Amino acid sequence: MSWPSIMRLELFSVQLPYKETFTIATGSSTSSWNLVVKAVLEDGTIGWGEGSPSYSVLGETRELVVSSATRLAEVLVSNGCNCMEQLYEFCSRSPSPSAAAAVEMSVLDAWAKSTGMSLGKLLGGPCRDYIETDVTIGIMEPEEQAVRALKYVEEGFRVIKLKLGVDPEEDVERVKAVRDAVGGDVKIRVDANQGWSVETAIQVINKIANYDVEYVEQPTRWDDLQGLNRIRKESSLPIAVDESVKKHSDVFKIARAEAADIINIKVMKSGGLLGGLRVAHASEAAGLTNMIGCMGEGRLGITGAVFLASSSLNIKYYDLDSDILLASDYAFNGSTVDKGRRSVPREPGLGVDVDESKLVKLATIKLA
Ligand SMILES: [Mg+2]
Structure with a gap:
């Protein structure tokens, strides 16, 4: 057909x-x-x-x-x-x-x-009814990040992603302040967006490990695979790469260098949903797991990513929150959010309405 x-x-x-x-x-x-x-x-x-x-x-x-x-x-x-x-x-x-x-x-x-049929069916899924997304808190004073984190937890989110990577000592304080504010039941993951040197990353990661951090995303430069390998060996938390992997062919460079445990798929990096599925398949073949993230998509683009996330069992961590951070949008319905749970629509296609x-x-x- x-x-x-x-x-x-x-x-x-x-x-x-x-x-x-x-x-x-x-x-x-x-x-x-x-x-x-x-x-x-x-x-x-x-x-x-x-x-x-x-x-x-x-x-x-x-x-x-x-x-x-x-x-x-x-x-x-x-x-x-x-x-x-x-x-x-x-x-x-x-x-x-x-x-x-x-x-x-x-x-x-x-x-x-x-x-x-829904887009999830077209992609070979969906194998999940919903996905639990984190919500990202940008860099600000540690106390402010803690206030934001508590607000999101009160709204029902159970996974917080903290942006770090500017000041190593404050970064440790940020994680401590947020952990103190949200208590022990909430997951915390962090993303340094390449902001640390290799030595700094090792020091910071081994300190924030005391506050039960799930994983650390892109601690150092995207092209320093040797450095990422060293960070992974000398620190105590799983390492995810984002900027280091755009397409499926990049996955094997990471695997060969033993530079990460988790690869962040983004539909915007892989040139689409079909390219994103290929990153997931390459990661699975290389023995690596996936998270899925986003750039600045509204409800339309995020719903596409939700269908990808629900159609590959190798994608285990979800960072699909950009539409939550928007003040206004032109797209409605699709994947809605309730207490951190994103729905996987059952309507034909994406199920999104556009103004x-x-x-x-x-x-x-x-x-x-
Ligand atoms: Mg990232």
Whole structure:
């Protein structure tokens, strides 16, 4: 069976403001600029996808994202793409993985809807009814992080992700303050976003290990695999890598260097959901487990990631919270959040509704 051909792809942009300034080791942001794609199939079915670019991790400028999405859309429409493997192949060649992610998600949403199945089914799942996400607290004074953490725990979240990586002594204080505030039943994981040297990382990790930390994400530079190996050997907590792995081919570099225990999949790094599944498969083959994270996606993009998370049993840790941190969104329904539990929608496709009036039209790509 082949899928209905793609007749038209429409590109939009949207600026999504955060509830408060979000600070990590590499900088601060107040909003997320995202690409939104609408796919229209030959049978009239409509699908939606979202891409949230990263300049610091992926080198993506807005110009690169828009030009890459336009080029990819032209290729898909002119080729009459109607096969998942071909869709992956075209998307994997895009110079902008988040542009590819947006285009791919819109097509997969439409294909799933055209048969009435959820996107999770299309991806081989879903094998979970819900996933339990963490909620991320950006870098701020230790006492402030503790206040935020307690507020989230009172809302029902049971996993807190703390951003660290600026000041080693304060980083230890941050973890202690949050642990003291939330008590022993809440999981704490941390992300240094490459902020520590190898020596600093070893020292900090061995101190924060006293406060029952689940794992440490990207303690040092993405390309220092020897350093990551040393941190892993000389510290007492599991190490996850995020910036070090973009695509499935990066997984084996990590495995060979014994540089991590956990690999963070992001749909925006892997160029889409099908690329993300390949990262999960490569990780499983290499004996590594996965977490799944996000960039600045709203409800639309996050729902895509939730379907990926619920369709691979090798993905065991969930950091899908960017829509929770937004002040407003153009997309609704899809994967909702209740006390840290994200639903896995059962509606056709992504199950997300989009308010098109909140989007800025960039281009329409259709057969001439
Ligand atoms: Mg990270």
